[in-house]
Amino acid sequence: MKAIIFDKFGDSSVLKTSDITLPDLNNDEVTVAIAFTSVNPVDAKIRAGHLVEMLSHKLPIVPGWDVAGKVTAVGSAVSSFKVGDEVYAYARKAEVHDGTYAEFINLSESAVALKPSTLKLSAAAAIPLVGLTAHQSLFNTADLKKGETVFITAGAGGVGSLAIQFAKVQGATVITTASSKNHDYLKTLGADHTIDYTKGNVVESVRKIAPQGVDVVFDASGGDSLDEAWLTIKKGGRLVSIVQPPDENKARELGVQATFVFVEPSGAELKEIAQLIDAKKVKTPTINIRSVKEAAKAQDENEQRKTQGKVVLAIDF
Ligand SMILES: NC(=O)c1ccc[n+]([C@@H]2O[C@H](COP(=O)([O-])OP(=O)(O)OC[C@H]3O[C@@H](n4cnc5c(N)ncnc54)[C@H](OP(=O)(O)O)[C@@H]3O)[C@@H](O)[C@H]2O)c1
Structure with missing residues (x-):
């Protein structure tokens, strides 16, 4: 699959497009075909190596922790999702390695929720983190x-x-x-x-x-x-x-x-948030959609701390 990766820490010039292999699916995981991800300040902090003391890292790293997309495979122990479900998730794992600026990701069922039914996948990707x-x-x-x-x-x-x-x-x-x-x-x-x-x-x-x-x-x-x-x-x-x-x-x-507070993944809380959104009690932030091919520029702009709402990246390699 195609992904944005970096194999050394540094400024946004370390980001490049690469062909990588999706890891094997565990029993308790689902595979998500990622339609959209979003840019968070932590993406650039990780790329620069600022979080190496706080979290375990394994290079090369695919950046990104937000995902909205379609389930394409489910592990044998998964009971809440089926192939074709449109889901969203905050995809942080124990090790910083396989992120969401990519075509696919395998995620623990417990981190995933059905996306808000009233939102497009592009808007859903702005919400989880x-x-x-x-x-x-x-x-x-x-x-x-x-x-x-x-x-x-x-x-x-x-x-x-x-x-x-x-x-x-x-x-x-x-x-x-x-x-x-x-x-x-x-x-x-x-x-x-x-x-x-x-x-x-x-x-x-x-x-x-x-x-x-x-x-x-x-x-x-x-x-x-x-x-x-x-x-x-x-x-x-x-x-x-x-x-x-x-x-x-x-x-x-x-x-x-x-x-x-350091945010923890939670499919259960994302379900509650989806209910608030579908009940029209909470709306999506302002969203600016870019191509994942512009990831480096999008991270640079995000580091200026001037974003209103969110920048979403379409996975359109
Ligand atoms: N610990 C965690 O789990 C966790 C999770 C998420 C985020 N974070 C951190 O939380 C921070 C915010 O994240 P974010 O995603 O909301 O960032 P963001 O979307 O990039 O924030 C940009 C916004 O910050 C505003 N801003 C910049 N400096 C400001 C100031 N001095 N006072 C008031 N507003 C200011 C800007 O408004 P103006 O243009 O009007 O200045 C802009 O709208 C980041 O440092 C991020 O790394 C931590």
Whole structure:
């Protein structure tokens, strides 16, 4: 099969098209013919070798962790899927090796779900990684409740686009940051309050809206944004960062429960997310579809941190 691969770490010039062999199918796996994948910031971080201490890697590596496509084979122990099913998945495995910028992938049944029936495969490919990240952070970790206020940094990105909507479905008030050009977009996602982080004082702006501090911070930005976000949270509040481990001393000082979340594959949660989408409670982010042959350019652009919503790659070698 054709795939984008890299056999050494580096900038986007290490990416190349190659013919590779699909590994044998295990009993508990399905083979998916990938129609679309999507670009996530982690793709470039892995390509550059930044995650070698955190995850096991085996070169050559096919990048990519999002997939939407059709099941073409099922292992003997698979009970939930049949050939022809249209599915989506977050395809991270124990070892970083066989990813989704490829024509096929074998995936554990437990990581896969039927795609939302109201979405095309192209839109479905934009959801798994960012959807699961937002879902696990807001609900499994921060336990966001109805009536609470959440401050979400980087609302216009892939993760932020889903996090804003999940928080609104839960009945929370959402405060979020983006540059002004993205504020209309944030409103279409349901954000109650939008703040331009490039102008003025973000902490003062949040405190004007929530004078006692917010109940939950969901940080999808890190760095200076996370430094500021600490100052917006109430004592006893919860902070989740998906970009860097939060400072434990600061958490103790401020009386805040602070956690780093690294998203886990879950077909069961993708099924819940599909139900929210099919019920029209959650919509897809803005999607820009490109060819997988433009993967290097798409990763370079994604590294600029200016993407509104998601860039989806069509598997059209
Ligand atoms: N731990 C995990 O499991 C996990 C999972 C998913 C993602 N992540 C990480 O989370 C981060 C976000 O991921 P993503 O997919 O949402 O990224 P993304 O889609 O590439 O984010 C781009 C967006 O970030 C916004 N942005 C950039 N700097 C900002 C700032 N200082 N304040 C507010 N907004 C800012 C931009 O809005 P403007 O154009 O308006 O500036 C743009 O819309 C990345 O670092 C990614 O690696 C971690």
